[in-house]
Amino acid sequence: MRSHLRVTALLMILLTVAASLSSCAFESLKTGPVNKDKGNVELTVMTMYAGNDGNARNFKNAINEWQKNTGNTILDTSVTSDEAFKTRVIMDYQTGAEPDILFYFSGEDASVLIQNDRVVSLDEIREVYPDYASNMKESLMQASPVDQKIYCIPVNGYWEGLFVNKKVCREAGVEIPDENTDWDTFIEMCEKIRDAGYIPIAASLASVPHYWFEFCIYNYQDPETHAIVPESLSDSQGKAWIEGLNDIKMMYEKGFFPPSTLSAPDDETMRDFISGKAAFLLDGSWRVSAIEDAAENIDDFCVTFVPGKNNRKTTDIIGGLSSGYYISRKAWKDPEKREAAVNFVSYMTTDEMVSKFALVSATALKSGVKLEQEEVSSFVSSALYMAEHASGVSTAVQDYVPAESRAPIFENMPAIVKGLTPVDEAIGEVIECLK
Numbered sequence: 001m002r003s004h005l006r007v008t009a010l011l012m013i014l015l016t017v018a019a020s021l022s023s024c025a026f027e028s029l030k031t032g033p034v035n036k037d038k039g040n041v042e043l044t045v046m047t048m049y050a051g052n053d054g055n056a057r058n059f060k061n062a063i064n065e066w067q068k069n070t071g072n073t074i075l076d077t078s079v080t081s082d083e084a085f086k087t088r089v090i091m092d093y094q095t096g097a098e099p100d101i102l103f104y105f106s107g108e109d110a111s112v113l114i115q116n117d118r119v120v121s122l123d124e125i126r127e128v129y130p131d132y133a134s135n136m137k138e139s140l141m142q143a144s145p146v147d148q149k150i151y152c153i154p155v156n157g158y159w160e161g162l163f164v165n166k167k168v169c170r171e172a173g174v175e176i177p178d179e180n181t182d183w184d185t186f187i188e189m190c191e192k193i194r195d196a197g198y199i200p201i202a203a204s205l206a207s208v209p210h211y212w213f214e215f216c217i218y219n220y221q222d223p224e225t226h227a228i229v230p231e232s233l234s235d236s237q238g239k240a241w242i243e244g245l246n247d248i249k250m251m252y253e254k255g256f257f258p259p260s261t262l263s264a265p266d267d268e269t270m271r272d273f274i275s276g277k278a279a280f281l282l283d284g285s286w287r288v289s290a291i292e293d294a295a296e297n298i299d300d301f302c303v304t305f306v307p308g309k310n311n312r313k314t315t316d317i318i319g320g321l322s323s324g325y326y327i328s329r330k331a332w333k334d335p336e337k338r339e340a341a342v343n344f345v346s347y348m349t350t351d352e353m354v355s356k357f358a359l360v361s362a363t364a365l366k367s368g369v370k371l372e373q374e375e376v377s378s379f380v381s382s383a384l385y386m387a388e389h390a391s392g393v394s395t396a397v398q399d400y401v402p403a404e405s406r407a408p409i410f411e412n413m414p415a416i417v418k419g420l421t422p423v424d425e426a427i428g429e430v431i432e433c434l435k
Contacts, residue, residue: 041072041340043331046089047103048323051080052267054289055357066347072340078103082207082266083410086403093118093328100331100341105323106142106152107399114146119326122150129342135351140364142321145400153345154324155354156285157362159317160211160306160396161386163281163291165273167300172196172279176302179389183219183309190256193279200256202269202278205248209413210406211282212251214318214396215306217244222311223392226318229400230431233424238431245409245416245423252417262414282306285319285361288383295379302382315391321364322399325349360384405433 049059056078063074077099079085086109092098093113102119104110113119122141125132133141133153141150162177169176172193177186190200203212218226220240230237251257258269258278272278274294281287292298308314325345331337347353354363360383376384398406408429415421 041070041336042075043072043101043337043340043344044075044077044099045101045103045344046092046099047076047078048081048085049103050078052270052287052290053080054286054291054293054359058357062348062353066344070340070343074344080266083403083406090403096330098328098330100328100337101344102326102328103155103323104152104326105399106144106154107322107395108145108402109399110144110152110326111146111402113326114144114149114151118329119151120329120332122153125327125332125342128338132342132346133349135366136349136364137366140321141324151326152324153326153349154321154364155349156358157319157321157364158284158286158323159319159361159387159390159393160214160282160284161303161317161383162306163273163283163287164302164304165276165279165281165300166302168193168198168276168279172198174279177304177307179305179315181305181307181314183307186307187251187254190251190280191254194255199258199272199278200280201251202273202281203257203261204264204266204269205252205257205261205413205417206263206265208266209248209410210396210398211284212248213244213409213413214398215282216247217241217397218316218318218394219247219309219312220244221394223316223394226312226394227397227400229397229434230427232431233428238427241427242423245427248413249417249419249423262418285359285383285387288360288380292377292379298377298379301379303379303386304382305386313391315389317386317390317393318396319362319387319390319393320395320399321362322395360387362387401430401434405430408433 047059049056059078063076067073079088089102089104090112093116098118110119122133136153138150141154142152143150164176166176173196174189174192177189193200217240220243221237225236228237230241232238233242252261258264258272260268269278270281273281274291288303291301295301305314305317308316325348327341327345331341351365351367354365360380408426409416412421412426416423416426
């Protein structure tokens with residue numbers, strides 16, 4: 001059985017909220033700048049800073065600044081994060097088409113890369129560059145379950161919460177959910193919103209079912225037990241997964257999701273939320289900047305807790321430090337690319353840059369720039385409040401399940417909610433894949 005991070009440690013992570021409102025300039029790093037005289041070192045970099053990701057613009061600006069200061073070139077192959085992205089990453093590494101630098105998940109998803117020696121550990125890099133990632137707390141950098149070594153240098157962590165279109169709630173005659181709202185009350189709210197002619201929940205069960213999967217099964221667990229993978233349908237975790245998926249099926253049958261939820265892409269349901277067609281969006285901290293950019297009136301939006309039931313308090317959330325930069329073994333073996341890769345990752349993980357990308361998320365920085373609440377919108381202030389008032393935190397359990405093993409649930413969610421695939425059958429397939 002895979003172990004999970006302790007609640008107290010994760011609370012410390014989430015309370016390390018750092019951000020910077022100023023522009024960040026490139027500084028000479030202890031690893032030393034790349035020698036421009038060598039010239040034209042091209043690095044292929046793949047990240048998730050694309051599409052609707054709120055940091056896509058920050059990443060483009062950072063690339064331009066680094067290229068200007070080093071004389072080197074970045075071939076940016078970033079794509080939006082979804083299950084297809086994870087499959088593409090694994091395939092690229094299997095076929096020798098991997099990027100020189102990868103921004104990717106730090107849990108089970110990266111295990112195959114480490115098992116096949118396709119990325120370089122922090123220990124190995126520090127043998128040559130002893131100050132690499134020296135501004136990070138190693139206790140907050142997630143070690144690989146393969147060998148307990150650190151490979152991933154995190155930029156920022158995440159939390160997951162309920163984004164609310166307050167205008168839709170007002171027009172539907174429901175209160176804004178808060179830390180005192182329980183699950184039964186939330187269901188009643190959704191029914192009232194639906195009856196008022198609005199979509200209660202903006203979600204694509206076809207492309208991003210995992211947010212509701214996490215919280216619906218979390219409702220039958222608690223922060224100490226959520227990130228434990230079931231070993232059978234009859235153990236406590238297996239029963240929680242069955243109950244949680246049945247709740248998603250119930251929500252679908254009640255018409256809480258968009259009519260196109262079984263086929264729509266994620267960005268379509270995001271537009272439903274922003275445009276005032278839908279009341280709620282369950283998503284992560286990375287959505288904050290994108291919503292601020294897209295909203296006509298940001299004061300019409302807020303972030304709050306996902307209503308809970310049973311042993312899970314409404315204020316128990318999901319969060320952690322789940323992704324960061326890897327240097328590929330291929331780049332490490334090339335002397336010029338090695339120097340450039342270390343320099344680029346060091347640049348992208350300075351205190352200033354991490355704070356800029358983190359905004360309201362967690363970081364592993366030893367020190368960071370605090371975001372003063374009076375300097376931000378009411379929307380960002382609500383996100384800070386939610387993260388700072390969490391009573392318990394668990395990592396996402398999907399981080400402990402390889403992508404191919406999640407497929408019977410995540411790729412099959414439309415069939416599950418329509419009743420074409422029995423819930424216990426889908427979960428049983430996942431358990432079999434993990435054996």
